[in-house]
Amino acid sequence: MKQTKSKRRPPLIIGGQTIAAGTRAEIRLKVSETYFGDDVSIHLRVIRAKKPGPAVFVTAAIHGDELNGVGVVHELLCDPDLELVRGTLVLVPVCNVLGFEANERYLPDRRDLNRSFPGSPTGSLASRIAHTLFENVVRNCDLGIDLHTAAIQRTNYPNVRGRLADPAVKRLAEAFGAELIMNGDGPEGSFRREAGAAGCPTICVETGEPWKMEPAMVQFGVRGVRNVLIDLGMMRGEVTPPPYQTRITRNRWLRAKVGGILRFHVAPGQIVRTGQDLASNFTLLGEQRNVLSSPCDGIVLGMTTLPTVKPGEPVCHIGEPAMSLKRIEKALAVSRREQPEINRARRHLATSIHQVAPTPELGTEDASAAS
Known part of the structure; x- marks a missing residue:
């Protein structure tokens, strides 16, 4: 170059x-x-x-x-x-x-x-x-x-x-x-x-x-x-490439519709698809109130680390990549075998989020309403 x-x-x-x-x-x-x-x-x-x-x-x-x-x-x-x-x-x-x-x-x-x-x-x-x-x-x-x-x-x-x-x-x-x-x-x-x-x-x-x-x-x-x-030629060595690299063409924060305690279903860096459950909102006594779902195919750019929310507070930041999700998934599968150290950041961030499976009793809200 x-x-x-x-x-x-x-x-x-x-x-x-x-x-x-x-x-x-x-x-x-x-x-x-x-x-x-x-x-x-x-x-x-x-x-x-x-x-x-x-x-x-x-x-x-x-x-x-x-x-x-x-x-x-x-x-x-x-x-x-x-x-x-x-x-x-x-x-x-x-x-x-x-x-x-x-x-x-x-x-x-x-x-x-x-x-x-x-x-x-x-x-x-x-x-x-x-x-x-x-x-x-x-x-x-x-x-x-x-x-x-x-x-x-x-x-x-x-x-x-x-x-x-x-x-x-x-x-x-x-x-x-x-x-x-x-x-x-x-x-x-x-x-x-x-x-x-x-x-x-x-x-x-x-x-x-x-x-x-x-x-x-x-x-x-x-x-x-x-x-x-x-x-830049300022140091000797070999560049360490990422498993894949893509631009984010659009990004948006999904915000809580109601107050309560969140149970997260995704972690930072995770691939998500349209309609996928991101987080469920519960009352203090454990009654499920609603579910936030993804309005698009994308990647989780960021999340709140505070599981308690009021209406309008940010919960999950979704980015839409220029690269197809299938290509990203294929690249990640290869990196898990060949470059395990590259995935350390993803694993670390997941430990900061209490991630649980979605509760099946309550259907996911329409994405436009949840966002």
Whole structure:
């Protein structure tokens, strides 16, 4: 595959520190101060090969409670065998340091850092942090990987998101090695959208739950970052492909129609067909009230992990793949025999969901009514 051209900008200066080719640097970017006047800083490591090549950033915890990405970057930071043959790698384990310390998704002012880019040096706390991160990391890189998890009380089956009309984003998304790829610019002010607009094509990777470093999700992320670096010629090695790879052409959340306690019939990553039971809703005393069914053939992209719901709350996220379900099932059958490690993420996520067989007494509701 044709190599991505790197921008000519020697020497590399981040946070006022010059990083020469063939060296590593630990950098702290001051983004705020405590009530005591002490510095609050984003920690990052810059690794530069002797040979020129693309500059790639990997960021995590823009939402402070999304720890799987932190685990991914931490594994890369602790890996003594991580050696670049060309280019530059910028690793940022925690972007939202204030949210991370408080185990909170947002900043202390309740603003979402992932809606605050590219930021301003004279704006709100969120805007100032975004500006510092953007100017020092994005402006110095050619490509980016931004690691996320689902929101609170939800889980996501591993997937990659990006503006696939951009060839560089498409290449990153496919090289990462996720089974599922979703097209989209991202919300206004989000890191990947604004980085792309600034000339640094960036993908968003979604894996698992917040508040956890899930081993299978971390392994998936580490493998994906390595895949990208190998594909770009920045590292030696062989790319690890997924069992299959397809775009999601449409996705939708199915929401609870009534309140109660859910009994799930599917797990993240599972193939479902039109009319298939997804979850049954029961009263506290065990009376079945209704059943949510799938309105389409698709794949379970994500689910609530909280089994109690009120009307209108999200239950199951279904994506419609471009690839036929028969082809996906055939590919998965082969991978179970030849690549058992690839299926670890699917098995892990299934353990987070209490999955039971549908109750036969109550017929499944019409899909349009259930959704």
